[in-house]
Amino acid sequence: xxxxxxxxxxxxxxxxxxxxxxxxxxxxxxxxxxxxxxxxxxxxxxxxxxxxxxxxxxxxxxxxxxxxxxxxxxxxxxxxxxxxxxxxxxxxxxxxxxxxxxxxxxxxxxxxxxxxxxxxxxxxxxxxxxxxxxxxxxxxxxxxxxxxxxxxxxxxxxxxxxxxxxxxxxxxxxxxxxxxxxxxxxxxxxxxxxxxxxxxxxxxxxxxxxxxxxxxxxxxxxxxxxxxxxxxxxxxxxxxxxxxxxxxxxxxxxxxxxxxxxxxxxxxxxxxxxxxxxxxxxxxxxxxxxxxxxxxxxxxxxxxxxxxxxxxxxxxxxxxxxxxxxxxxxxxxxxxxxxxxxxxxxxxxxxxxxxx
Numbered sequence: 001x002x003x004x005x006x007x008x009x010x011x012x013x014x015x016x017x018x019x020x021x022x023x024x025x026x027x028x029x030x031x032x033x034x035x036x037x038x039x040x041x042x043x044x045x046x047x048x049x050x051x052x053x054x055x056x057x058x059x060x061x062x063x064x065x066x067x068x069x070x071x072x073x074x075x076x077x078x079x080x081x082x083x084x085x086x087x088x089x090x091x092x093x094x095x096x097x098x099x100x101x102x103x104x105x106x107x108x109x110x111x112x113x114x115x116x117x118x119x120x121x122x123x124x125x126x127x128x129x130x131x132x133x134x135x136x137x138x139x140x141x142x143x144x145x146x147x148x149x150x151x152x153x154x155x156x157x158x159x160x161x162x163x164x165x166x167x168x169x170x171x172x173x174x175x176x177x178x179x180x181x182x183x184x185x186x187x188x189x190x191x192x193x194x195x196x197x198x199x200x201x202x203x204x205x206x207x208x209x210x211x212x213x214x215x216x217x218x219x220x221x222x223x224x225x226x227x228x229x230x231x232x233x234x235x236x237x238x239x240x241x242x243x244x245x246x247x248x249x250x251x252x253x254x255x256x257x258x259x260x261x262x263x264x265x266x267x268x269x270x271x272x273x274x275x276x277x278x279x280x281x282x283x284x285x286x287x288x289x290x291x292x293x294x295x296x297x298x299x300x301x302x303x304x305x306x307x308x309x310x311x312x313x314x315x316x317x318x319x320x321x322x323x324x325x326x327x328x329x330x331x332x333x334x335x336x337x338x339x340x341x342x343x344x345x346x347x348x349x350x351x352x353x354x355x356x
Contacts, residue, residue: 033355035299035312040084040336043075044068045345049324049337053102057081057330062350063111064324065098074099074113077348079334084350090122090129103146110151112144119153121146121166135171138162142183149191154183163196163214176214180205189232197227197240206230206240220262222253228275239285241274254285254302267307269300276324281331288323288335297321297335297351312351317341321349331355 043066054060058081065072074097076087088094092115099122100112109124119134119141138155145152151166152174161182163174176183176198183198192211197204204226208217221227225244232238238257243250244266252269255262269289277287284303291298297312312335315321323337332354339349 033353035297035310035335035351035353037313037315038084038334038350038352040077040348040350041086042347043086044073045347047075047338047346047348048098049348050098050100051102052325052327052334052336053104054079054327054329054334055104057332060327060329060334061087061102061109061111062325062336063099063102071096072098074115076111077336079329089127090124091131100141101144103144103151105146105151106148110146112141112153114141119155121151121153132166134164136162136164143185145186145188145194147188147190147194150188150194152186152188152194152196154186154196156182161198167191174209174214177207177216180207183207184227185230187230187232189234193232195230195232195238197230204242219255220264221255222264225253228273229277231277231279233279239277239279241277241285241287243271243273265305267300267302267305269302269307272300276326278326278328278333280333281328286326286333288326288337291321294319295321297323297337297349299323299326299335299353310353315339315341315349320346322346323349323351 047064047066049064052062060079062077064075066075076099077084078087095115097113097115103110111122113120113122118137121132123130134153138157141155143154149168153164155162161176163176165172165174179200181199183196186196188194194209196207204221206217206219207214222244224246225242227240227242229241236259240255242253244253250271251266252272252274253264253266255264272289274287277285280286284301287300289298289300295315295318299310301308318339319342320340323335325336327334332352335351337349338346340346
């Protein structure tokens with residue numbers, strides 16, 4: 001009897017395992033890394049993309065301008081984690097102008113805007129938009145950045161270089177070191193730690209704001225080089241991307257500051273611009289590069305001095321697929337740019353990469 005009892009107990013256990021809800025649920029399918037197409041509502045072509053920035057997987061904003069019959073019109077798109085939609089709820093959305101860089105300041109979204117020649121910062125808090133006008137109109141607005149407690153706009157007027165600083169309540173004009181003629185870009189990690197890059201009579205230079213003044217950061221840039229982007233990461237790591245002209249050839253370079261020293265590498269990117277470079281969810285650097293296939297975009301993944309490449313999905317009839325901006329969105333990458341189909345003007349495109 002004991003033997004029969006053992007057999008019956010084993011059969012009961014086996015049946016329970018087969019009928020268990022847990023046992024009946026198939027394992028989750030692994031995400032296969034790769035780029036996929038994301039539909040974007042059309043704008044008035046041709047269009048120009050300025051920036052894309054994400055705050056987690058469920059919120060991203062893309063900016064630029066479209067070419068309406070009577071001039072440029074600002075262009076704003078929002079990603080909600082599942083789809084892109086056109087946003088025209090900000091004040092003056094139908095007025096001439098363009099939108100530039102996007103920054104997240106606390107719970108708010110800040111976007112630089114040129115409106116009928118004058119500059120301002122659009123601010124979105126909750127579902128409401130407001131604007132912060134600049135204290136003066138500049139000839140050119142080169143770049144914008146913002147963090148909690150501070151914002152900067154760099155550009156030029158008839159007297160030359162202008163660095164405009166906003167502390168949350170008022171604007172002031174800051175002085176750049178002697179000999180700096182023009183600033184190409186600016187970024188910040190905190191209100192007392194900002195970085196800018198520009199031109200001097202002796203070449204390209206990198207500046208740093210320490211809460212008191214802008215000073216030469218003493219970055220040993222490669223000879224005959226420029227700076228296209230600078231990533232100031234919360235960890236303290238700094239990554240500079242640019243190009244160097246040497247022996248009749250232009251090649252991309254990367255410089256990384258680890259808190260002690262600068263390290264320079266020349267990954268095999270040719271003369272690709274690093275302007276849209278971002279730090280990906282896999283801790284590697286990612287950037288769109290010029291594609292050798294007219295019907296597909298192309299992206300580079302850079303880890304140290306090594307670069308690998310991947311292609312976006314095939315687009316029938318495309319003669320130019322050009323991602324213009326790239327952002328990390330949670331565990332994914334989002335690109336935003338333009339695609340030109342044979343016989344039409346460039347319009348908008350977006351792609352997403354899931355997985356590693």
